[in-house]
Amino acid sequence: MFCFQCEQTAGCTGCTGAAGVCGKRAEDARAQDAITGALIGLARTVQAGAEPSAATDELMMDAMFTCVTNVSFSSEGDEAMARRVREENARIAAAAGIGACADFDMDAVWNADEDMRSLKSLVLFGLRGMAAYAHHAHVLGYDDPAVTGFFYEGLAALATDPSVDDAVALALKVGEVNLACMALLDRANTESLGTPAPADVTMKVEAGPFIIVTGHDLRDLKLLLEQTEGRGVNVYTHGEMLPAHAYPELRKYAHLKGNFGTAWQNQRAEFDGVPAPILFTTNCLMPPRASYADRVFTAGVVNFPDAPHIGDDKDFSSVIEKAIELGGYAEDREFAGINGGTSMTTGFGHATVLGLADTVVDAVKSGDVRHLFLVGGCDGARAGRNYYTDFVKQTPSDTVVLTLACGKFRFNDLDLGSIGGIPRLLDVGQCNDAYGAVKIALALAEAFDCGVNDLPLTLVLSWYEQKAVCILLTLLHLGIKGIYLGPTLPAFVSPNVLNVLVDAFDLRPISGDAKADMAQMLG
Template sequence: MFCYQCEQTTRGTACTTQGACGKTPDTAALQDLLVHAAQGISQYAHRLGKMGIRRNAADAFTLDALFTTVTNVNFDPDRLEGLLRNAAALRDTLRADYAQACAAAGQAPEALSGPATWEPAPDLAGLVAQGQAVGIDTRIAALGADLAGLQELVVYGLKGAAAYACHARLLGREDESVYAFVQEALTALAEDEPSVDALLSLSLRTGAMSVTVLALLDGANTGAYGHPVPTPVLMGHVRGKAILVSGHDLKDLEELLKQTEGTGINVYTHGEMLPAHGYPELKKYAHLVGHYGGAWQRQRSEFDAFPGAILMTTNCIQQPAPGYADRIFTSGLVAWPGVTHIADHDYAPVIQAALAADGFTDESPVRHHLAGFHHDAVLGVADKVIEAVKGGAIRHFTLIGGCDGAEGARSYYTDMAVALPQDTVVLTLGCGKFRVIDQDLGTVAGLPRLLDMGQCNDSYSAVKVALALSEAFGVGVNDLPLSLVISWYEQKAVAVLLALLHLGVKNIRLGPKLPAFVTPAVLKVLVEHYNIMPIGTVEDDLKAMGLAA
């Protein structure tokens, strides 16, 4: 096993015996093989696409395969085996389609190699062995750490963008250019002679595609549920039967709300589902009563204490503790061995489990968090913000957001928010928000100093606000009074980072530690071009940002 795709990888280098996420060596190998299989599918789909032929099955499967291998999504070897066998069958269909298209065009088909020729082993053990043979450590041995790391930078950006594109597709929003690029990039990784320059270029193109995907998802969410509005959210519970929804998927939440209406069951969000309360078409459900708990890494204790059923809709699942293993359910691409999976939005088992559980017998102290500062809401008061900046009431904006994680070093983000001067506005998004939302930062120029802009899925909101302010002040994004202090954990954060680099954003502080797949040589290039830097101490970073007291 060799996995370094997340920030909490063992000793900051790689997980080699078991994943910090709980992933076993067998699961890791099957996931590596699934990416390999997606490359084989892409080799044919890319060529068909250049001939003007798109296959919906290939487009959907490629995204699903990549999303499946994102950290904390699918830990079930049986489900992974099924995906791999489906991949081989789909690849064979595409191979026949390609041969037929070439014959119709009067040209000879290319003889493809590499992933395009992979044939699945007859049993699970054989598939695991095949996955081990195409793992990252094999490529590091063949290509060196720099080239292999750059390949993984592209792969992780593709995985993150695929996750966002899957969310958009569930809401009926797709873009053929996204499918075409993902398949082109996977083909390039499978076939091209790798070089530092070519892979850096492909990374930035992945960032450009990520911007497209983030905008697509933003349109999908707002098109389905309206533009979020600032909304006070109960951070606690009320009496009654309960279901907790974690992950990111708004469609799953909507369908659950429909099916639980009138049942007497209260629905709570968890983790990155908190921003759902700001969407008009979701907040209209009276039994969406509040938010329970914090970020994903606290789920084992929080889920154990929750007296109802739990639905995990997307990535961030951890190994269920015995206390709730019989009342947690997965949906979509999420899977854990032995956990009941919900298909086709049929939540009857979840509802039954909630009714059978005790539910809350008391009410928690009343505390609210103001969510819903989507780009539409922020830009709705843009004139007031711009006037406050020009008048000196607001000196600076600091984005403190991204992913959360378990390390104590992440207290840096809380300390930074508290230490910022009173004439600064703090923007936050992603589950990194849970490091700052318990702090009372007060107001500035009649506005809350803390503006919660949503999920990591809503990163486009921050981008759109930054671009709008840039245009309003007539300066480049890097000349704005804006600092980005980002926490990262998994591959969706990589997609967002590449999107920011594509947009030319510089001076990003990244932590709590830099990615293990970015070698010193590659980091040197990123520093030279974008001045990416690791977080330091709060005191030193405030001085560097010109915000020291």
């Protein structure tokens, strides 16, 4: 196999053996390369004049999402997905009266010149991340033809031989389109589930049957809550589902009780022997231990061999029956976060924070707030991520920390206090809520009549998988400079491409020394 799309890739260079660090087997990786090659063939057929249908678009997004890290561990399922893409390619080509373009050989990318391989990987991984966000909007009934159309354009470009400048421009266009995609998902979530509002979330698990829901799919959570209402089964979020507690249409269910555990990479320890089923709605699945493998359920594009899969009918009765069978804990159980806290606060989306904009601006102008940090992104298992915990613990008392995505579990159980009624730790939401953080930054820049790069604001980001890639490309598209990125730089970014990004955007690797980096940020 060859795979270097995630942060924990072997030796910070690439997984090349029989299995990847994530647990993905060589046959899984080859099957996902086949999906990508088939998708590029499909995209070239569209570029040649075939007309994709709504079903084509949905299949294309699902197929790309399948290839995101920690989504599918089933080569059989991936091979079936590749066949579906080929069949759709042939169908739309026949309808257009043209020949279908053949699958693209992904070895042409992996064996390309180092810099071109780097740039094409940046585009491909960004497209995969964006496909995940487009998928979440789509299942709520929201689509943007400009976003959907660009997937075909970007995929087809991978089969061409662009100049370095054109490849860089294409990568930044991924960031531009992803901004529109995240805006679409933000609208889909708020119009479907209400505007997020701050919520205190306990980590206590009550006695009795319960279900743990992880991933990112808020629609799946809502359907599960509807089906469990009145059944005596409580529901707990995990990982990136934590922000669900902020949405009015979800937290109105009294049996949505709290949050179980922390970030995705701790699941094998936290789920060990848990007397409840775990529903994986999107990526973040790890190969389960034997102690809980019999209670893992998957949905959507998530696929693991022998795990029961919830189909498109979204009938969660098998999950509910498993919860009742297992019975949950005999008495209430108290759990805590990484730093010992037993609760956390979420729901400081852009609507809430912008409602405080005047207060924040006044606090900055008066000197009560010296600096703002956005500390967020993906969490992961590689050593060195305690940097983010150390960083937040060391933030001065006259600074504010915004956070989002699962990286916040490194510190979101800390009580940092407040400044003039403004909490010092503001959880903006899921990784896709980076759009909200962008809106906040742009609004503050407008209030101060300056550019975003002139604000007393520093971005300190952690990355793991492809959704982090497309968010980084969005920030670069917006011209945001001086971003600190870690815990390691992407293995797929070559030294020359890194130099381009450093020169153009002042992209900075974290040093590993939180105190030293903070001193530099605060000048």
